[in-house]
Amino acid sequence: SNDFRNPLPTDLRSLRQPEMAESQNQGLLAEPRPQLRRGETALEVAELQQKMTPSPLVYIQPVIQLGLAVACFYIAFAVRPLETYDQPWSMWYKVEGAVTLIQMLLSLAMLRGAMAIATNDKVLKAYVYTEQERSEEELKEAAQAIMEDKAALGGMLAMGAEGCCFCLVTVFDFAWLIYAVVLDTQNDHCSKMTTCLWWVLGTSCVLNCVAQCIMKKVTPQVPPDQPNP
Numbered sequence: 001s002n003d004f005r006n007p008l009p010t011d012l013r014s015l016r017q018p019e020m021a022e023s024q025n026q027g028l029l030a031e032p033r034p035q036l037r038r039g040e041t042a043l044e045v046a047e048l049q050q051k052m053t054p055s056p057l058v059y060i061q062p063v064i065q066l067g068l069a070v071a072c073f074y075i076a077f078a079v080r081p082l083e084t085y086d087q088p089w090s091m092w093y094k095v096e097g098a099v100t101l102i103q104m105l106l107s108l109a110m111l112r113g114a115m116a117i118a119t120n121d122k123v124l125k126a127y128v129y130t131e132q133e134r135s136e137e138e139l140k141e142a143a144q145a146i147m148e149d150k151a152a153l154g155g156m157l158a159m160g161a162e163g164c165c166f167c168l169v170t171v172f173d174f175a176w177l178i179y180a181v182v183l184d185t186q187n188d189h190c191s192k193m194t195t196c197l198w199w200v201l202g203t204s205c206v207l208n209c210v211a212q213c214i215m216k217k218v219t220p221q222v223p224p225d226q227p228n229p
Contacts, residue, residue, distance in 0.1 A: 072097030
């Protein structure tokens with residue numbers, strides 16, 4: 001009669017109980033509780049925001065541009081070309097100083113915009129979701145939250161517009177520098193103003209190389225893998 005009440009022998013039942021307990025534990029490990037995941041996400045976002053805080057040295061490029069602009073304006077107003085030459089060097093330095101100032105302002109705007117986007121909590125949350133290998137639905141919700149965030153979306157659009165303006169100004173500046181080289185190659189060029197020109201260009205190249213090396217070390221790395229909205 002005992003065999004009908006207990007179809008499985010006692011030893012087999014005792015063997016199956018640890019297997020059932022192990023399968024239940026695996027299920028709990030595979031599907032963490034939502035509250036725990038939210039807590040981990042908030043902690044990782046806070047850590048990334050601290051990591052993305054920029055160093056003051058990231059502004060070294062605009063500072064160099066400001067110094068070059070001041071140098072150009074000083075040459076334009078304080079250094080006079082020789083009276084025997086009628087080349088428009090004063091005008092060239094004035095325009096170059098104004099262009100350099102515009103490049104400085106655009107660099108500052110793009111740098112601040114990039115740092116604001118990199119520290120945006122919704123952008124960082126989307127990155128953390130990707131690292132946590134969340135479901136496709138959760139990734140889409142995170143991407144949608146970024147598109148609905150006026151600060152993040154406005155910052156992206158502003159950076160795009162500023163980048164286009166910076167490219168246009170840089171193209172003009174390149175053409176303006178070629179014009180200065182053409183003036184220098186003429187037989188009747190003013191050696192006094194062309195000497196200033198090569199001092200400014202040489203100093204600019206050296207300082208920009210130093211600035212690029214410094215910025216590579218101090219610029220925080222923006223998370224590269226953002227979900228595509």
